[in-house]
Amino acid sequence: MSAKGGPGRIVLGIETSCDETGAGLVRLEPDGSMRLLADSVASSVEQHARFGGVVPEIASRAHLEAMEPTVRRALDEAGLSLSDVDAVAVTAGPGLAGALMVGVSAAKAYAAALNVPLYGVNHLLGHVAVDVLEHGPLPPRCLAMLVSGGHTQLLSVSGIAGEVTEIGSTIDDAAGEAYDKVARILELPYPGGPPIDRMAREGDPNAIAFPRGLTGPRDAKFDFSFSGLKTAVARWVEQTREAGMQLPIADIAASFQEAVADVLTRKAVLAAAELGLDTMVLSGGVAANSRISALAKERCSEAGITLRVPRPRLCTDNGAMIAAVGAHVMATELDPSPLGISAVPGLPVDTAVVR
Structure with missing residues (x-):
């Protein structure tokens, strides 16, 4: 038992894969359940907006400046101090090389100073693991659809720290990337997801056959x-x-969004049916899109599939999801990462912990 306001072990999660600096705190209870204690995020999106996309050098500098204050806010929110932390988990990949290096370096420093285990974990698995913090344990097998600015993937998941198999992925633009590019065409603000979603509510999704x-x-x-x-x-x-x-x-936005939502949900439901999976987790920043989540709910209901979608704050990149992966890894008693680990920008989804 650790003195961290009760039984269990406290995991500090650090996320710096792209343009958000995240620090989250999760308690791994003795029975294996997890409780979210704090989630603090600092975004540099406004610094990238005038460029119409993320500038890696700007993102890395922003992470460096935001790291310590973001971790401090998370600790204050949870009513904890650094000495209460039992393990540090950090996104080791995939992501932008420079941005990842900032987070990994900071995590190494925290882990070494506190003399606690370090877990360099997979960012993509974080988008699945974070749902456990809201809806409880996942079934033994489920389908996960990750939809974000950099990733669009269908995964067969048999445990966060267990077997994860990619069923399908994008061969070119990710869904979120397409939103950003279409927003630029329509002269809407960056990032493109929220303004297109808002505009689409006023348009006809059947106006243009994209x-x-x-x-x-x-x-x-x-x-x-x-x-x-x-x-x-x-x-x-x-x-x-x-x-x-x-x-x-409005009609262009609605018709474009309908095309994206139609393809995503149609393929996801088909994959779940063919694999015999009756639970689907929808996560990633684009999962917060109103039409995608609504159509996924409708089609999953028709197919007898239980749909789990984290609340919007947890769908986007955050430290809580990384802490959740760290807690899963601790619960399965996998060995921690050595302090000499490096960031792995192209980390495959079937690697939970970097060694």
Whole structure:
């Protein structure tokens, strides 16, 4: 038992894979359950907005400046001190190399100073593990759909620290990346997800028949492609402007969003059915999109699949999800990472802990 306000072990999670500096605290209880104690995030998104995308050097510098204050806020929120921490988990990959290095270096320093285990864990698994903090333990097997600015994947999950198999992924743009590019075409703010979602509520999703990528009979059944959809939007906008017509922004946004939501949910439900999985976790920043989550709920209900979606704050990158992976790894008694670990920008999803 550790004196951390009760029984259990406290895991500090650090996330710096992209443009958000996250620090989270999770308590791993003696019975294996987990409790979220704090979740603090500092975002540098405003610094990237004028460039229309994340600038790696700016992100790395922002992480360096935000690290200590973000960890301090998390500790204050939980009513804990650094001496209460029993283990440190950090995103070791995948992500931007420089950004990851800031987080890994900080985690090494905290772990060494506190003389506690260090776990360099997988960012993608964090998006699955975070749901446990809200909805309790996952079933022995489930399907996870991760949808974010950098990733669009379907995963078969048999334990966070166990077997994770990629069923399908995007062959070009991730869904979130497509949102950003279409927002730029429509002259909407960056990041593109929230403004397109808001605008789409005022439009007709059936106004424009945008293509559904990789949905033909000979296409890869569970892979995704959104580059063609983005190009179709750009061409439609260009032709409309050349014709001297006013752009129906709301209808374009709604039709684009419907195409993304249709493909994502259709393939996810099909994968779950074919694999015999009756639970699906939908996570990642784009999972907060109102139409994607609503259509996923509708189609999962029709197929008899239980849909689990973390609240929006936990869908986006945060330290709590990394602490949750660390807690899972501790619960399964896997060996910690050595202090000499490096960041792994291309870390595969089937690697839970870096060694």
